[in-house]
Amino acid sequence: MIAFGPVPSRRLGKSLGVNNIPRKVCSYDCVYCQVGKTRQLAVKRREFFKVEKIVEEVSKKAKRSEFDYISFVPDGEPTLDVNLGEEIGRLKTLGRVAVITNASLLWMEEVRRDLLKADWVSLKVDAASDEVWRRVNRPHGDLIFKKVVEGILDFSKEFEGTLTTETMLTLGINDSEDELERIADLLAQISPKVAYISVPIRPPAYDVKPPPERAIDKAYILLSSKGVDVEILSRPESGLFDVGDDPKEGILSITAVHPMRESDLERALREKGIDLSVVRELLSEGRLEIIEYRGVKFYRKR
Numbered sequence: 001m002i003a004f005g006p007v008p009s010r011r012l013g014k015s016l017g018v019n020n021i022p023r024k025v026c027s028y029d030c031v032y033c034q035v036g037k038t039r040q041l042a043v044k045r046r047e048f049f050k051v052e053k054i055v056e057e058v059s060k061k062a063k064r065s066e067f068d069y070i071s072f073v074p075d076g077e078p079t080l081d082v083n084l085g086e087e088i089g090r091l092k093t094l095g096r097v098a099v100i101t102n103a104s105l106l107w108m109e110e111v112r113r114d115l116l117k118a119d120w121v122s123l124k125v126d127a128a129s130d131e132v133w134r135r136v137n138r139p140h141g142d143l144i145f146k147k148v149v150e151g152i153l154d155f156s157k158e159f160e161g162t163l164t165t166e167t168m169l170t171l172g173i174n175d176s177e178d179e180l181e182r183i184a185d186l187l188a189q190i191s192p193k194v195a196y197i198s199v200p201i202r203p204p205a206y207d208v209k210p211p212p213e214r215a216i217d218k219a220y221i222l223l224s225s226k227g228v229d230v231e232i233l234s235r236p237e238s239g240l241f242d243v244g245d246d247p248k249e250g251i252l253s254i255t256a257v258h259p260m261r262e263s264d265l266e267r268a269l270r271e272k273g274i275d276l277s278v279v280r281e282l283l284s285e286g287r288l289e290i291i292e293y294r295g296v297k298f299y300r301k302r
């Protein structure tokens with residue numbers, strides 16, 4: 001289940017997903033993470049899957065699908081994969097490659113070198129002070145905020161593809177006026193093509209809530225005033241999820257990374273002429289779970 005989708009993405013159109021990291025191996029344990037609490041906090045890069053296996057699985061899916069981007073968007077941190085650069089290089093023969101990274105390892109030259117090969121990169125910038133960073137991203141103990149920021153700034157100068165950032169705002173953690181001001185200054189230095197501001201719209205790992213509209217408006221105004229192109233992502237994506245030819249595997253591979261709303265899952269199955277019994281089976285086998293968040297029912301791989 002390395003390749004999944006394509007799934008609709010608010011930033012990437014139709015995204016053919018690559019999950020190159022085992023479940024929740026990450027350098028962060030973000031309060032809002034939609035795939036649950038981090039099981040293994042890690043900063044040391046290593047091989048998780050053979051390059052051949054990743055290329056083969058993605059190529060197979062790419063041949064049968066229409067997509068805008070091949071996107072590294074795992075249920076962990078993609079740059080922990082020591083083969084990432086080689087994988088990007090080989091998958092680029094199939095289409096444009098995007099990587100959504102938490103940016104915590106960009107202080108390592110080899111990580112920056114790998115990511116330079118991508119066409120589109122999103123960097124996580126949820127905080128601009130050490131204290132708030134620790135609260136929102138709950139980083140591995142070996143990480144140093146100052147070095148993380150230096151890595152981000154170095155990469156932003158070197159990268160020639162499309163650079164974007166994502167800032168997830170959470171109530172009472174990183175939505176104060178002071179922190180928003182600092183984040184806006186940092187984003188102005190990074191100078192991304194677009195700085196996306198989002199709020200938790202799927203079930204978070206810890207008990208966090210989206211901030212009020214006024215904090216989102218404030219972030220928008222602050223960023224715009226510093227010359228940063230900003231877009232707010234506070235609504236769910238529209239579009240069809242592709243569960244593939246094996247619906248059980250398809251549902252599990254998507255929901256491992258991307259909890260699905262009940263309505264999206266029903267629509268994806270209806271499109272393929274499949275009834276809901278597969279969902280009931282996955283639930284009774286204990287491979288899928290239902291989570292309610294803000295009045296909406298989501299399905300997530302267990």
Ligand code: SF4
Nearest residue numbers: 026028029030033102
């Ligand atoms: S949101 Fe991303 S960076 Fe944060 S814990 Fe989840 S997988 Fe890791």
